[in-house]
Amino acid sequence: MNTYWEDELAIEIIKTCDELERLVSGLKSDGKTIGVVPTMGALHEGHLSLARAAVSQTDIAIATIFLNPTQFAPNEDLTTYPEPIEADIAKLEDVGVPYLFAPSNDEMYPPGFSTSVVPPKISKRLEGEFRPTHFAGVATVVLKLLNLTQADIGFFGQKDFQQVMVIKRMIADLNVPTEIRVCPIVRESDGLALSSRNVYLSKKEREIALSLSRTLDHVEKQIRSGLRDGFEAITEMRQMLIDAGVDSIDYAILAHPNTLETNDPIELPVVALIAAFVGKTRLIDNRVIN
Numbered sequence: 001m002n003t004y005w006e007d008e009l010a011i012e013i014i015k016t017c018d019e020l021e022r023l024v025s026g027l028k029s030d031g032k033t034i035g036v037v038p039t040m041g042a043l044h045e046g047h048l049s050l051a052r053a054a055v056s057q058t059d060i061a062i063a064t065i066f067l068n069p070t071q072f073a074p075n076e077d078l079t080t081y082p083e084p085i086e087a088d089i090a091k092l093e094d095v096g097v098p099y100l101f102a103p104s105n106d107e108m109y110p111p112g113f114s115t116s117v118v119p120p121k122i123s124k125r126l127e128g129e130f131r132p133t134h135f136a137g138v139a140t141v142v143l144k145l146l147n148l149t150q151a152d153i154g155f156f157g158q159k160d161f162q163q164v165m166v167i168k169r170m171i172a173d174l175n176v177p178t179e180i181r182v183c184p185i186v187r188e189s190d191g192l193a194l195s196s197r198n199v200y201l202s203k204k205e206r207e208i209a210l211s212l213s214r215t216l217d218h219v220e221k222q223i224r225s226g227l228r229d230g231f232e233a234i235t236e237m238r239q240m241l242i243d244a245g246v247d248s249i250d251y252a253i254l255a256h257p258n259t260l261e262t263n264d265p266i267e268l269p270v271v272a273l274i275a276a277f278v279g280k281t282r283l284i285d286n287r288v289i290n
């Protein structure tokens with residue numbers, strides 16, 4: 001049941017899997033292409049860039065907002081994650097997204113639910129070392145969303161570089177007929193990568209958080225000027241982050257973009273990836289250098 005204000009909207013909000021499956025089967029029999037934009041809400045321009053891409057590159061864009069509990073570990077920020085649902089709906093309407101799938105936990109994981117995707121090997125590195133259960137949660141929910149929406153194209157952000165690799169590997173391995181399109185990282189004008197978690201940052205922490213993109217700028221410049229010593233580059237990356245005041249570094253590395261394996265001596269293309277805590281907030285950022 002929709003509330004009175006939901007009935008006034010130009011965007012249709014779908015809350016159940018049954019409703020979504022009915023909608024999708026109608027769209028498919030009309031020959032429409034479907035683009036899906038999976039999110040956890042607290043939408044910003046990064047998410048909206050994906051939504052715009054879906055609106056312009058497919059017949060029907062479906063955004064999803066689901067704060068997926070299974071991708072958070074017990075010590076993580078599930079309970080404090082921002083959920084400004086009315087503002088999110090208004091933003092999606094502005095961008096021209098016609099459908100939002102916003103299911104409850106019970107709808108996605110009804111009593112008896114007990115199946116999970118074992119994510120591909122690539123999930124064990126980097127994020128997987130620090131968030132060992134994260135990618136199983138991501139892979140399972142993304143597979144469910146791709147199945148439910150029967151999307152021709154799924155739109156994901158390069159901000160979550162390893163996530164894109166995990167999803168691409170999963171859909172290839174499991175023969176999911178969805179194409180994955182990766183959209184560039186959207187940043188504030190000073191370079192900070194947009195993230196729903198940026199709202200946690202105090203003014204001082206936000207200043208420190210800028211060191212992630214500045215470190216990526218610096219290492220990119222050095223590599224473009226000919227630096228090939230990976231150990232030296234990484235040591236300098238870590239030092240820049242520490243000098244700026246980050247509280248701890250999960251990783252700051254240079255890797256091959258197709259394997260995430262260590263890239264030393266540096267060979268192009270290379271991806272620089274950082275995950276670090278500023279106060280209690282965990283931030284990630286990356287840069288591909290071609």
Ligand code: AMP
Nearest residue numbers: 039040046156157159160184185186194
């Ligand atoms: P999330 O709500 O954090 O799960 O993100 C949903 C989607 O938005 C993922 O595909 C993210 O990679 C993407 N995304 C998040 N932040 C950005 C950003 N700053 N620029 C581009 N895409 C982003």
